[in-house]
Amino acid sequence: DTEVTQTPKHLVMGMTNKKSLKCEQHMGHRAMYWYKQKAKKPPELMFVYSYEKLSINESVPSRFSPECPNSSLLNLHLHALQPEDSALYLCASSQGALREYEQYFGPGTRLTVT
């Protein structure tokens, strides 16, 4: 199984809502990532988890809160978002967190903040 799954596919939320994005992989990968991608732009790294510990936070606002409950799951908790946070949120995983490992991406969650 070389698949990374993400739920939901689409999410519309108001600025006062709290919601969560979920990501799952069963490839035994020990590194997982969250990226944000705006239209016609490249993905931008948000967080890196390595062995279930947060190893990189790219100065992401605290209204985005990542969580890694176990080696297969990655969540992104959302609270008090702004309309400019509307984007495609991509989850990825790799065998390790080192740069020579290829990353496997999920299909993304299309988030709209109203």
Place this chain on the structure above:
Amino acid sequence: SQQGEEDPQALSIQEGENATMNCSYKTSINNLQWYRQNSGRGLVHLILIRSNEREKHSGRLRVTLDTSKKSSSLLITASRAADTASYFCAPPRSNYKLTFGKGTLLTVNP
């Protein structure tokens, strides 16, 4: 900062033609990856080329790396409509990070 810069930004060709896209980067690397993204979907890893390799093939893909010029190219031969996608190079920014360039939008017309 380290980020790949793809050229051209957009490329439109006919089915069966070859497509070449280029990537330049700024600092020394030990490998470089190429990814493809179909419209609004996740990225798919295409190929990883190491700094001690000059050329690498995978099916209809051919990637070259010139570390002296800090550049790489991706050649897709005998293109198909299904190759329509954005293509990103990803030089590593540090031990744990890839950074993606702005990408080349390839359109293959049937």
